[in-house]
Structure formats: structure tokens, C-alpha cells
Amino acid sequence: MSNRKRILIVGGVAGGASCAARARRLSEEAEIVLFDRGEYVSFANCGLPYYVGNVIKKEEKLLVATPDLFKKQFNIQVKLQSEILAIDRENKQIEVKDLSSGETYLESYDTLVLSPGAAPIKPPLPGIELPGIFTVRTIPETRQIKEWIENNRAKSAVVVGGGFIGLEMTENLVNLGLSVTIVEMQPQVMPLYDTELISPVHKHLIRKGVKLRLDETVTGFEQNGSSLSIQLKSGETENADLVILSVGVRPETKLAKEAGLEIGELGGIKVDEHMRTNDENIWAVGDAVEVKDFVTGKPTLVPLAGPANRQGRIAADGICGRDSRFRGVQGTSAVVVFGLTISSTGPSEKTLKRLDVWDDSKHEKIYLHPNQHATYYPGAKMMTLKLIFAKDDGQIIGAQAVGEEGVEKRIDVIAFAIQKNSTVFDLEEAELCYCPQSGSAKDAVNFAGMIAANVLREDAQIAHCADAVNNNAFLLDVRDPAEFKRGRIDGAVNIPLNELRSRIGELPKDQEILTYCLVGQRSYYANRILTQNGFKAKNISGGYLIYTFCEKNRPKSLSK
Ligand SMILES: Cc1cc2nc3c(=O)[nH]c(=O)nc-3n(C[C@H](O)[C@H](O)[C@H](O)COP(=O)(O)OP(=O)(O)OC[C@H]3O[C@@H](n4cnc5c(N)ncnc54)[C@H](O)[C@@H]3O)c2cc1C
16 A cells, blocks of 8 residues: 555454454554444453353453554554444544543544444343343453342343353353353254254253253343342243343444445345445444355355454455455354354254255255264264255255364364365365374264265165154164163164174065164164165164154253
8 A cells, every 4th residue: 555544443353453453464554543432452252251150260361452552563543432423424534432531523534444243132121121131242241240140149040042152151150150041932042053953952951950941032021129030921930130131143233324334134234245335435344244155145144253353354455455355154153061062164954944045855964973083092972963965966065063072173174165165075085183082084074974975876865853753664773672672763673783684584675664773873784785685775864863852852941
């Protein structure tokens, strides 16, 4: 850049701060000013639940950078407690309110970047403003939660909304000794995930003493002595000493809307692939913008720190004359709750169905339950992985996984494979790390690729739990009798794998046979024996475990 350009940035956390720092690295001449209405710049909002739970003990640990660091290291001016009230696009000015003095003033820009984030949704319910009801977005809010717990010697909490912030808050409150109830209007926590993957999460939460009220909606709050009474749609109530509202976020678009900037169909600021709005001098990034879903190509809102940071960097590139483009989001994410990791990339089956994209003739899914490392090495832990792919060319569409260890590593590999438009055949061939402590010679990702590739090559036809329940197939359970005795799919016949060759005559040649075992591996071997002997056989993907996740996973209202 030749001229001294004035770059003003609204919002000094994930997207705004990365944009500012990158812009400085690309241009020593530009004047860069970062505004935030809060008391902090560049703080770790992702760490807030752990600050509440005393895992992060000191507030200053949440501060990734300070105004002083921005000034000294980057020559960027940070103006805190400075709220931008309006944008005058014609005169390229913003109106700033100094929240400490109450004064307002104008600042001129050559380029304006909006990274105002998203606001936690506070539904307009009776009693929503009562003391003791909190959202989790800023350091001062979490400080208030900590003080409230301490001052009121809080013993119980209701967390409204079982998304990732709700689960992280639940874990931290439980670890502080509070008894916690999650009220979630969907029949599952982590509502964007496919239901069957969340079944182990429900069990895990219940094991940790969390009370789940699923399919339940909060209708209002009332003061009940020193605690709160939380009214539910079912007519029941919950009592708690505090309430955490974690029912989602809404993009902060007030400024953009009032300035006449284009808003997308989902309510986020509309930007092009360079993160530029419909005003050539204004760019927008982060939770406030609507971007393209990399897989479906449809607009989406994905409030995550990774995309916000990358978008900030891309906007800075564009502002400084580079041709960087944002590829779109996949929603690659993970949450860890009481040691259980839930992770996904790309759309879930549920999302594809909601968007009317899922087509049984075009899409397939497989389930597997690999270990995070070789089973001969102590501490092997099983995870459950679901892979969604295209039936015609094997293109990977999405993956979800749950387990104690090594889960996000597999999802990260698959996430990158999706970005590179890879297929299940690529996963089959992927060369990945293996040592006894962290992998297997055939990694979970390879296994996923192999299983999916087997399906596409028609080496193994698969069926799903719904097929086991809904059609008239002959159900063959190839587990050992003791396992069969402990639980089975209704109507199944037990012939253990090791006896299958000698007892093959017991099976019908004129009926489709659905094989299953615990996880799908022994029944795959059985399936190979049967198909090579002229039987019409399919293997139930993910086995009896997935069947139990599908059929018995939905605790209506479960307590400790
Ligand atoms: C509790 C919690 C946990 C999270 N955990 C994760 C996680 O584990 N992984 C993950 O990927 N993401 C996580 N996120 C989400 C992630 O923090 C956000 O996606 C990311 O911070 C978005 O960046 P942003 O720059 O768009 O907005 P923000 O980081 O929210 O920054 C926006 C800033 O703009 C300021 N602002 C807004 N309007 C104005 C105005 N008019 N004038 C001046 N300033 C203004 C706000 O005060 C705010 O400081 C978490 C979020 C929360 C709240």
C-alpha cells in the first residue's frame, strides 16, 4: 500500500484482532484502530466456562493480548469501552461512544471492518431479567457467575440449552459441586448432531450426575425465596440457585442493518468470498457474517473461533490488495464434556435432511467403533464414528465421532480430506501416524475409508438399524451366545461366527439375511461367507451398538 490508509475495526476479539494483526504485518504504513465496547481486547471467550469452573484460575490468563501489546508489538491503537453507534457510509465515518465518559465523537475511515460477533439469545420469557440468570459471552459475565455462586453458596443450577456452551458450563458447574439440570427443547443435547451419536453422551452425562430434561421447554422464571423456580412447558418446575442461558447466538447485525448493508437470508451480514460487504469500503468477518457451507454450497451461520480468525486474516489480505478467498465453512468442531469428546465436520445426516439435500439414492452412511490406538497397548478406548459420503464417486460429505480419546484427531483428518474434495478411497489409502500409544497400523480413518469403499465396490452390502426393525429380513446375530443372551434385536437368530460355516444350512436362501454383531466387524466376516455361498446378505452398519444407540437412547426425563 502506498498511501497511509485508515483502517478502523469494530470488535477486538477473534475476527477483529486477527484482522488487525494481519493488516499490520502486510502494511507498516496503515493507521489501524481497533474498537471494542467491552473492557478487554482479544480475550479467550472459549475459555470462559473453564474460568467459571476454576480450571483457569486467573482472569488474566484469558487475555490473549492487551492494548499495550497491540501498541508496542503491532503499532495498533486499541480503544476499549468504545461502542460504535452508527456508520455514515457516505462520509466514511463512524460514530463512537466512549462508554466511560458518555461522550460521542466521529472517526473517519478509508476501510472499515466489522467483527461485532454474535449476541447470546435471551428469549423474552417472563422473569428472564431476574437476578441469578446469566448468559456466557464476556469476562464480566463470567465474573458475575463466579461471584453469584460464591455469595449465594449456590448448590444447584439449571442450564437452558444443551449445545456446546451448555455442556461446557454443565461440566464446570458440576465440578464446583453444584447439581445441574439441563433443559433442552430437542430430544437430545448437541442438537446439530445425529441423534444416535449422542446416545452415549446422554448416558455419560447421567453417569456424572447430570439431570437431563429433554423435549422440554422453559416457559418462564419466578423468584422462589432465595432461589429461582423455572417453569417448564410440561407444567413441571425445576428449582435452582442459578440459571445459565445457552440457547444459541444471534449475529450482531444492528450496525450493519442500520447502515443499509446487505443482510443474508439467515440474518447474518452478507459478504463475498473476500469477506467484503456490498459496500466496497466495508468488510465483515466472524460470527456476524453469513458464509457459504463448503459442502452444501448453501448459506450458513457458524459461530466458531477458527472461521472467525481465518476470515479476519482474509479480510486483511483483501484490504491490503491480496486475492485471498474464504473457502466456506464445514463447522469442524469438538466439545469435551467430562472427558468425552464429541466432534464433527461437514453436515450431519439430520442437517442434510433439513436442507432437503439428503437423497437415499445418492448418499450413504457407515458406522464403526475403532479404538484410538492398538488394543495390545494398555488404555485403548473405543470411539464411535459415522461417515457420510456420496454413493456415486465416494466423495466425503461429513463425519461425526464420539469417544474418550483420539476423536478430534480423526475428525480433523476427515475435515481436511473434505476440504480437498477427497473420497472414501483416499481415506482408505491415507498414510497416518501409528505408534502403540496413539494409533493403529490401520487407523480409524483408514477403517472408515475401507468400510465405505467396501460398500461402494459392493464387497459388502450394508443395512441400517431401521432396516432391522422395519423389513422382513432374517436377522442373524453372529456374536457369542453369552453376548446374545445379554441383549439382541427382537427376532434375531444366533449363530456365532465360528459356527457359521458348519451351520450354514440352517439359513434361508430365499430371504434377505441381515447380519450383525456388536460393532459390525464379525458380522462383516459372516457377510462375506454368506454372499460367497450364494446368500443374499447385508451387514448392519455399526452393529448392535448402533442399534442400541438408535432404539434405546432417548431418556425422556432422567435423573441421577
Ligand atoms: C463460552 C464460549 C465458548 C466458546 N468456545 C468455543 C470453542 O471451544 N471453539 C470455537 O471454535 N469457538 C468457541 N466459541 C465461539 C467463538 O468464541 C466465536 O466464534 C468467536 O469469538 C467469534 O469471533 P468474532 O470476532 O466474530 O466475535 P467476538 O469474539 O464475540 O468479538 C466481538 C466483539 O465485538 C464487540 N462489539 C460488538 N458490537 C460492537 C459495537 N457496536 N461497538 C464496539 N464493539 C462491539 C463485542 O463487545 C465483542 O468483544 C465460544 C464462545 C463462547 C461465548
